[in-house]
Amino acid sequence: MAAFLEETVTMVHHWTDRLFSFRTTRDPHFRFENGQFAMIGLNVDGKPLLRAYSMASPNHDDGLEFFSIKVPNGPLTSRLQNIRLGDTILIGRKCTGTLLQDNLLPGRNLYLASTGTGFAPFASIIRDFTVYERYEKVVVLHGCRTVAELGYSEEVVNSLLGDEYMAEIVTGKLVYHPTVTREPFRYMGRVTSGLEDGSIPRQSGLPPLDPAQDRVMICGSEAMLKDMVALMESRGFEEGSSSRPGHYVIEKAFVEK
Ligand code: A2P
Numbered sequence: 084m085a086a087f088l089e090e091t092v093t094m095v096h097h098w099t100d101r102l103f104s105f106r107t108t109r110d111p112h113f114r115f116e117n118g119q120f121a122m123i124g125l126n127v128d129g130k131p132l133l134r135a136y137s138m139a140s141p142n143h144d145d146g147l148e149f150f151s152i153k154v155p156n157g158p159l160t161s162r163l164q165n166i167r168l169g170d171t172i173l174i175g176r177k178c179t180g181t182l183l184q185d186n187l188l189p190g191r192n193l194y195l196a197s198t199g200t201g202f203a204p205f206a207s208i209i210r211d212f213t214v215y216e217r218y219e220k221v222v223v224l225h226g227c228r229t230v231a232e233l234g235y236s237e238e239v240v241n242s243l244l245g246d247e248y249m250a251e252i253v254t255g256k257l258v259y260h261p262t263v264t265r266e267p268f269r270y271m272g273r274v275t276s277g278l279e280d281g282s283i284p285r286q287s288g289l290p291p292l293d294p295a296q297d298r299v300m301i302c303g304s305e306a307m308l309k310d311m312v313a314l315m316e317s318r319g320f321e322e323g324s325s326s327r328p329g330h331y332v333i334e335k336a337f338v339e340k
Contacts, residue, residue, distance in 0.1 A: 087131060087173040088113055092166050093146060098234040102200065103164060104139065104150045107172050117141050117207040117214075118182035118300070120337065122175035123149065124159050125166075131173050134159045135337040137180070137203040137302075139239075141210035147174070150203040150235055180204070181332045182300050184217060186323040188330065190298035192289060193218040196274050196311060198226040201302035201336035206239045208300070212249065215256050218298070222258040222287060226274040226303070228265040236261060258287050274303075275310045294320045299331040308333050 090107035097103045115121065115138055124133035140148035153164040166172070182204045187193075193214065195205040202225045208214055214221055225236040240259045243249050260283055262270040270277070270286065277283035281291050290296075299320065301311045315322075315331045323329025 087133075087175055090147065090172050090174055092168055092170045092172060095166055095168065096235075097164075099229070099231045101153055102151070102232055102235065103153060104148060104235050105166060105172075106140070106146045106148045107174070109145060109147045110174075113147070113174065113176065115142055115178035116180075116183055117211040118184075118204045118334075119178040119180040120204070120334075121178045124173050125162055126171070126173060127158075127162065132159050132162075133173065133175065137182075137207070137334075137337070138178070139203040139206035141207050144210075148206070150200050150206065152200050180334055181324065182208070182302060182334050183325070183332070184214065186325055186328055186332045187298040187300075188323065188328045190218065190330075191296040192220040192222060192298070194222045194224060194278075194292075194297060194299040196224040196278070196299060196301045196303070197336070198274060198303035198307045199232070199336055201304070201307070201334075202236045202239075203336070204302055204334065205300070206236070209239070209253075209257060210243060210249070212252050215252050218256070220256055220258050220289065221253075222260060222289065224260050224262070224274045224277075224283060226262045226264065226307075228263070230263055230266060230268050233261045233263070258289070260287050273307075275307065275314060278311075279314055292318055292320075294318060294330045297330070301331060301333040303336050305335060308335060 094106040320330035
């Protein structure tokens with residue numbers, strides 16, 4: 084068996100000069116849980132060049148979708164940003180990750196807190212109808228520098244709300260709370276500040292964060308994770324794992340240094 088699956092690019096969309104998303108074909112044997120990541124990449128000079136990427140598509144989708152940053156000198160993303168329809172993407176067969184429903188205790192509301200490409204695993208999770216059976220509200224927080232950087236999360240949410248089958252499931256349950264830090268927008272400031280001062284739950288008509296009721300999945304930059312973990316711990320939330328489900332789980336958004 085080949086070490087990597089070879090999939091074909093079927094769609095590429097550039098949201099900004101820093102962010103793009105793309106879709107590929109999917110081998111029917113490639114299985115994953117919503118929220119997981121795999122190693123993906125390109126053949127460069129005859130060798131596989133791979134990085135960790137969360138699957139942004141849900142596992143019932145026939146194709147695969149990914150959301151990526153473009154790092155000008157990044158070994159992989161400087162090349163990956165130039166992919167075209169028909170190109171080949173290598174995909175490792177092993178999927179892993181901590182952003183799993185079973186790593187959390189049952190709760191009332193699920194917060195999915197992300198910055199930048201950290202939204203990717205949540206694009207998968209919010210397109211999984213089973214998450215709406217577990218929670219009263221599924222609250223997507225996406226913090227970006229600019230309004231244009233919210234383009235992908237806005238499209239994923241809008242297409243869910245407009246989907247014939249999913250609209251009925253998500254309407255009134257899926258709460259989308261985008262925030263922007265570097266230009267004017269209806270919600271401004273960092274995700275961390277809005278949770279810390281309570282403005283995010285308040286503006287979404289939700290009660291203040293409470294470890295007895297709320298569950299939180301976190302995916303963003305290392306600085307964001309550090310601040311979010313400090314906030315969670317200060318509020319009495321405990322980190323969950325597969326051996327011991329808890330109140331919150333974290334995953335680094337996979338950005339090339
Ligand atoms: P800021 O503009 O204040 O840096 P990036 O694209 O650099 O990963 O940033 C995505 C978003 O994450 C930006 O809105 C950025 O805000 C925000 N951000 C950066 N650091 C943190 C942090 N420690 N906690 C929460 N949000 C952060």
